Amino acid sequence: MKSRVSALLALVVAAAALTACTPTVHMEPAAEANDPLCAEVSVRLPERIGDLDRVWTDAQATAAWGDPSAVLFRCGLESPAASTLQCVSFGGVDWLVDDEDYPSLRMTTFGRTPAAQAYVDTSKISGDQALEALKLAVGTLPVTGQCTTVTEATGDGEDAPETATE
Template sequence: MHRRRALRAPLALTVLALVGCGEPAVRAVPFGGSDSIPCQAVAERWPDTIGPYEPRVTAVASDGVAAWGEPPIVARCGKAPPGPTTDPCIDVNGVDWVATSLDDGGTMFTTYGRDPAVEVLVPAAYEAPPLLLPPFGEAVGAIPQSLGECSSVGD
């Protein structure tokens, strides 16, 4: 049984709650590579919780997408790796993340140096978004960091 599934949107993530029987499901469009072998390895390691936030049911048949909390924190595997950027890059327990501020006040974190990349979208309702990243370390670690390190960003 899949507890976490979702759909992806082109650039901005559209997150909707679907009303149905039981718990509302989170929708977020998966990336094209979300069901690739590397993303399957990531999905097998998605964290059980993100801090106090429990997993959410997602609305599509892709294990490469998961969600936790309300409003949902959404993780998606299969994104194209980011190239050099001026966005801040941070190391969280050995995982390099590029942090991008979104127009709605949320933050998009994208792994750096891994192919495919993993994206974590944190809504503006959460304080200190980087503090939500450590639980993703084991899952993201399933993809080797072979394309460079955080220090490479912007060089």
Template sequence: MHRRPRLILVLSLAVAALLALGAVSWWHWRPLRVSAPADAANPRCAAMADDLPAKVHGQGRVRTTSGSPAVAAWGDPAVIWRCGVTPPGATTDECLDVDGVDWVVHVLDDGAAFTTFGRDPAVQVLVPHDYAPEPLLLSAFSSVAGAVPQGANHCS
């Protein structure tokens, strides 16, 4: 008589563990919601996508909801690459030269947005605070973004 309640308890715990594991797996494999920028269909974006790194800061690629090659993401929290964003014009925001590519920095509540300056199509890299100091990650993208010729605008 004592075996049946113990068996029910063991089965209940097993079912609870499987449900919890399933919830974690579903959350982990759920694609990251990212929209494609307005100029994502630019052929230069597709060409750059072929040269994106497999890992960024030791983090592998994660799936996104965007079907566009102009969007990519790595890690959790995700570092997000978006090609085809509106190129920034004249700005008072900080501007950095990283490996020969100029990036305009826009500080966000949860990290920073870096957008190539003087290049069209423009590339934006969203970097969460978890990867601080955020500009260090730009080296992973500068060689790819540098494939787009530099225009007249430069960091001063």
């Protein structure tokens, strides 16, 4: 009996230790996170981006990588309107790049409905690396438009000029 209690106690301690190793990131879901197209994206998201492992999130159609998180992702946003923000393309997916919070970048798909967004701390991983990893999943969203001027990303980290979209 004493050995069973000890074994049970060891199992509980081990489970608690494993749970402590997998943080849950609190995120707010986008307004249209319940769109079935976001479910299609979610199941295709990568387990790793660069050296960053995917971690649990507590909201539908969201994902995060790194501990602390360096990449945050949401699907189900309203598609952005025309903008003068820089537009880059990875694997046929156009992204508007907002650098207002530099060194973090907020990158939102353009011409996809629903829209998806990645918030990337570029002091930990390049925006190019994050978008490269996300392109296959996000590429499943239906195309509804495209940038009029786009910089085809090369992955070399070079900044592209600002471009207009329609």
